[in-house]
Amino acid sequence: MANEIKTEIREHVGIITLNRPEKLNALNYALMTQVIEALERFDADTNVRCMLIAGSERAFAAGADINEMADASMVEMHHRNMFGRWDRIKKIRKPIVAAVSGYALGGGCELMMCCDIVIASETARIGQPEINLGIIPGAGGTQRLIRAVGKARAMDLILTGRMITADEALAMGLVSRVVPAEQWFEEALKLCQELCEKAPMALQAGKDAVNSAFETTLTEGIEVEKKLFYMLFATDDQTEGMRAFVEKRKPVFVGR
Ligand code: COA
DSSP states (O other): OOOOEEEEEETTEEEEEEOOGGGTTOBOHHHHHHHHHHHHHHHHOTTOOEEEEEOOSSEEEOOBOHHHHTTOOHHHHHHHOTTGGGHHHHTOOSOEEEEEOSEEETHHHHHHHHSSEEEEETTOEEEOGGGGGTOOOOSSHHHHHHHHHOHHHHHHHHHHOOOEEHHHHHHHTSSSEEEOGGGHHHHHHHHHHHHHTSOHHHHHHHHHHHHHHHHSOHHHHHHHHHHHHHHGGGSHHHHHHHHHHHTTSOOOOOOO
16 A cells, blocks of 8 residues: 555654645545554554644645546445545544645545644635535535534535635634644644643543534533543542642643
């Protein structure tokens, strides 16, 4: 299998760079397999506290690889189950930050929505253009988009296939922050380094609690939150965090 991504660990940040720039990082089977396996490897590595997924300056990812699907029959697509593996991203417990510059289209937008915090360059162009190919999003796009931006906007994007700017995406709540073009990667990395200074168990609990809002009722979600909140009182990092506040110093979290 060709190397479709690059990975490295920089000061507790597990960095995954999509590496098919000449194809605008179109998400072929090998690339997505490597992304998912890298996320799982970083999730299991106690030296890694959060992950960063980046594309290139021109494209985060311009969607699923159309060449891989163009001639497929319905039965082949059924057996291939190309999006089945994406469910594994949902099981990643550490925070994932997306650094988005240029195109984030189709599967690229869906991958972006699987991440927890999205830093978008002012150059970002985001959309679900599948309708223009005679299909619809298949990696959770219809479901995640409506939860992120509401029905009216999700319908607009999915039925017209139009691309939106970073500022429009920010106004909709689809990305977390918009940054100047030349700083898209540095700002995302800086955010990851900031996350690495937090208590790792609290980061994971925060992610878990927020995500439970998507899966459960308000009452159940609040129960999940309460249990996670109390659970954190079993960690050394809670003791350290509160003691450091009282002693007027910066806490040093160790991940226990
Ligand atoms: N799948 C496969 N290849 C893709 C791709 C995709 N989703 N998106 C871009 N590419 C390839 C192009 O085929 C081209 O390859 P080539 O140089 O071998 O011909 C290369 O990436 C550059 O793309 P190109 O179309 O020449 O760039 P552009 O600047 O003119 O247009 C886009 C950029 C993003 C508007 C255009 O590439 C596009 O519409 N891509 C498809 C987006 C899409 O429908 N995604 C959903 C897929 S389900």
